[in-house]
Amino acid sequence: MFDDALMALLDRLDLGPRDSLEPLSGGDIAAVYRLATDRGEVVLKRDDPERLAGEAEGLRALKAATTRLAVPEVWGEGDGWLVMEALTPARRTAAGERALGEGLRELHGVPASGEASHGWARDNACGATPQPNAPLDDGRAFQRERRLLPLARACHDRGLLDARLRERLEAVAQALEDWLPDASGRRVHGDLWSGNVLYTTRGPALIDPAVYRHYPEVDLAMLTLFGAPSEAFFEAYWNGAAPADWPRREALFQLYPLLNHLLLFGGAYRDAVARALTRVERGG
Known part of the structure; x- marks a missing residue:
C-alpha cells in the first residue's frame, strides 16, 4: 500500500x-x-x-x-x-460542546480585511463537488451566484430537480436582498457536519474543511442539518439570544448542502430541498 x-x-x-x-x-x-x-x-x-x-x-x-x-x-x-x-479521540461531553461553541464564535469573529468580503482566493471542494469561491463584496450575491444557482442548474441538468422546484430556488436566490442584510464575510469551516467535528484530548477539533468567508450561519446550519448540537453549544456560541431571523437563515444555508447531497447521492434528498425551500419562502 x-x-x-x-x-x-x-x-x-x-x-x-x-x-x-x-x-x-x-x-x-x-x-x-x-x-x-x-x-x-x-x-x-x-x-x-x-x-x-x-x-x-x-x-x-x-x-x-x-x-x-x-x-x-x-x-x-x-x-x-x-x-x-494525528489527534487522540476523547468522549463528547457538555464541556466539550461548550468549548466547540466558544471556539466557533472565535473563528467566526475573524473579519475579511483588504479583500472582497465573501469568498476565498482559490476554489476548493465540498465533498467531491468543486466549490467556486471567486470573491464578491455582497454576501447575498455570493450566496446566489456561487452557491445556489450553480447547484440548482447542475441538479436540473441531471434530472434531479424539476423545472418548478428550480424556478422556486431561483426566485428565492433573486430575492435575498429583500430580507437578508449584507454583512462582512467571516471565515467559515464550510463543511461542518458532525463527522468533521472530533472530540479529542486537546478539546474539540475541526477536520476536512472547505474554507471560505461568508455568513457564519453557514457552519451552524450544516451542524443542525447533519448533527444535533446541544443547548450547551448554542448557549456558548450565541453568548446571548440567537438572531430573530435565525430559523430563516438556517433554512437558507441548508439549501446549499442539501443541493450538494442531491447532486452527489441522488433523488432521496429532493424532498429535503423542497422542505428547506418552503421554510425560506415562509420566513422560517
Whole structure:
C-alpha cells in the first residue's frame, strides 16, 4: 500500500513508517489512513491533488484563526497524498460542546480585511463537488451566484430537480436582498457536519474543511442539518439570544448542502430541498 509517491513524501518529511497503513472509517470521498512512524502517529489522506491542496490550505487557515479549537497540523502534501498530525479521540461531553461553541464564535469573529468580503482566493471542494469561491463584496450575491444557482442548474441538468422546484430556488436566490442584510464575510469551516467535528484530548477539533468567508450561519446550519448540537453549544456560541431571523437563515444555508447531497447521492434528498425551500419562502 506504500506507493512510490507516498514513500518519497514520507522520506522528505523524515517520517519512517513503523507499521502498515491502518484504514480509517469516515472517508466517503478520499481514502484515509493512520500510520505509526518513528516520530509518532500521523493521518494520511489520498485524493485528487487539487482537492488535497485546498484542504491543506483550509486547515492552515483554520489553525491561524482559532486558539480554542484543535486543528491538525499539516506536515506535508504532494502527489495525491496529505500528511497530517494525528489527534487522540476523547468522549463528547457538555464541556466539550461548550468549548466547540466558544471556539466557533472565535473563528467566526475573524473579519475579511483588504479583500472582497465573501469568498476565498482559490476554489476548493465540498465533498467531491468543486466549490467556486471567486470573491464578491455582497454576501447575498455570493450566496446566489456561487452557491445556489450553480447547484440548482447542475441538479436540473441531471434530472434531479424539476423545472418548478428550480424556478422556486431561483426566485428565492433573486430575492435575498429583500430580507437578508449584507454583512462582512467571516471565515467559515464550510463543511461542518458532525463527522468533521472530533472530540479529542486537546478539546474539540475541526477536520476536512472547505474554507471560505461568508455568513457564519453557514457552519451552524450544516451542524443542525447533519448533527444535533446541544443547548450547551448554542448557549456558548450565541453568548446571548440567537438572531430573530435565525430559523430563516438556517433554512437558507441548508439549501446549499442539501443541493450538494442531491447532486452527489441522488433523488432521496429532493424532498429535503423542497422542505428547506418552503421554510425560506415562509420566513422560517
